[in-house]
Amino acid sequence: xxxxxxxxxxxxxxxxxxxxxxxxxxxxxxxxxxxxxxxxxxxxxxxxxxxxxxxxxxxxxxxxxxxxxxxxxxxxxxxxxxxxxxxxxxxxxxxxxxxxxxxxxxxxxxxxxxxxxxxxxxxxxxxxxxxxxxxxxxxxxxxxxxxxxxxxxxxxxxxxxxxxxxxxxxxxxxxxxxxxxxxxxxxxxxxxxxxxxxxxxxxxxxxxxxxxxxxxxxxxxxxxxxxxxxxxxxxxxxxxxxxxxxxxxxxxxxxx
Numbered sequence: 697x698x699x700x701x702x703x704x705x706x707x708x709x710x711x712x713x714x715x716x717x718x719x720x721x722x723x724x725x726x727x728x729x730x731x732x733x734x735x736x737x738x739x740x741x742x743x744x745x746x747x748x749x750x751x752x753x754x755x756x757x758x759x760x761x762x763x764x765x766x767x768x769x770x771x772x773x774x775x776x777x778x779x780x781x782x783x784x785x786x787x788x789x790x791x792x793x794x795x796x797x798x799x800x801x802x803x804x805x806x807x808x809x810x811x812x813x814x815x816x817x818x819x820x821x822x823x824x825x826x827x828x829x830x831x832x833x834x835x836x837x838x839x840x841x842x843x844x845x846x847x848x849x850x851x852x853x854x855x856x857x858x859x860x861x862x863x864x865x866x867x868x869x870x871x872x873x874x875x876x877x878x879x880x881x882x883x884x885x886x887x888x889x890x891x892x893x894x895x896x897x898x899x900x901x902x903x904x905x906x907x908x909x910x911x912x913x914x915x916x917x918x919x920x921x922x923x924x925x926x927x928x929x930x931x932x933x934x935x936x937x938x939x940x941x942x943x944x945x946x947x948x949x950x951x952x
Contacts, residue, residue, distance in 0.1 A: 699730065699742040699951040704752055707743045707765075713785070715778075716756055716763045719744040720952050722909050724816045726762040727896040729778045731946050735892065736786035740764075742951075760845075775810040776803070779889055791889040802883055802890055805870075808863055809893040815867075818859040819900045821846060822926075823918055825853040832921030835914050861929040864901075867894060868931035875933065880940055887945060894934070895941035901930050904942070908949045 699717075707714045715733075717726040733740055745761035746752055756763040756771045763773040764781055772778050783792060793799045809815045824843045826833025828850075834842060842848070870882055882890040903909055903919045911919075922930065942948055 700740075701742045701744060704743055704749065704755070707741055708755060710741055711767060713738060713740040714743060714765045715740050716743045716745050716752065716761045716765075718761045720912065721915055722896075722899040722903065722911065722950055722952065723761070724893075724897040724899055725775055725810065727899065727950065728775065728810070728893050729762045729764065730951070731892045731896055732779060732782045732791065732889065734947055735789060735791065735887065735945055736782055738782060738786050775806070775893075779806070789887065791887070791892070793883060793888070798883065802888055805867075805882065805890045806893050808866070809890070809897050813859060815860060815863040816897050816900065817846070818856040818863075821848050822853070822856040822860055823900065823921065824848050825850065825856065826921060826923070827918070832918070832923075834918045838914070838918070857923070857926065861925055864926070864929040864931065864934065868929075868933055871931075871933045871937055880937065887941075891937070891941050892945075895938040895946070898934060898938040901926070902935050902938075904948070904950070910949070910952065 702710070702714075713733075715729060717723070717730070743752070747759055753759050756765065756773070758771065758773045760773065762778065763771050764778045765771050766781060766785070772781055779791065783790065792802055807814060811817065820842060823833035824839045824846075825848065827836055827839030828843065833839060867882075874881060879885050881887060882894065899909070900919050901922065903911060903916055906916070
């Protein structure tokens with residue numbers, strides 16, 4: 697299901713689901729949201745995010761993306777809000793377990809991947825720190841922009857990297873235990889939101905090949921820039937899982 701991109705003015709006049717997404721970059725949060733809609737076969741129109749467009753930020757109530765806008769409901773910019781909306785619009789296939797205990801476990805794992813100080817958040821700030829130190833990561837203009845936007849604190853640099861390493865290890869341990877039980881998924885024997893988030897959030901560590909995910913060289917370089925400890929923590933099972941999820945459930949090449 698390829699993305700149908702429209703201009704802001706057209707999107708504002710449309711009904712149904714519209715989603716503002718970052719263009720040209722496999723933003724993990726945006727690609728996860730796209731993946732959820734793909735799996736659930738929910739039709740939507742895409743709008744390319746422009747942080748300079750005041751009309752866009754007024755419409756979405758945000759200066760970030762993704763933001764999902766359904767009919768006249770309040771815009772949804774958080775990863776969980778977008779997931780819950782998709783679950784409501786298309787209950788099947790369910791991406792969260794029905795059982796309350798399993799559901800809380802799944803949401804906990806999703807938060808550790810997507811939430812503030814989670815895997816994606818800390819990887820971004822670690823790449824900012826590396827860029828500002830001239831040690832890989834984002835080139836300085838991008839690093840400066842992201843540092844201000846996401847409240848980078850140099851005194852927390854060690855914490856960002858340690859969180860990344862710990863979370864990669866935790867996710868890999870779960871996949872190894874599931875593999876030993878004959879299952880390729882994080883939760884039981886079926887696809888869940890955890891699988892989609894884990895797969896899409898591998899991009900800042902090991903992006904898909906250029907023919908599947910066209911990226912500007914500075915962004916690809918930043919995503920591929922790993923210190924020795926992070927590289928050691930990036931267990932091959934995480935990439936194997938990523939490739940399985942994309943091959944079986946998502947769409948390639950990416951619609952950026």
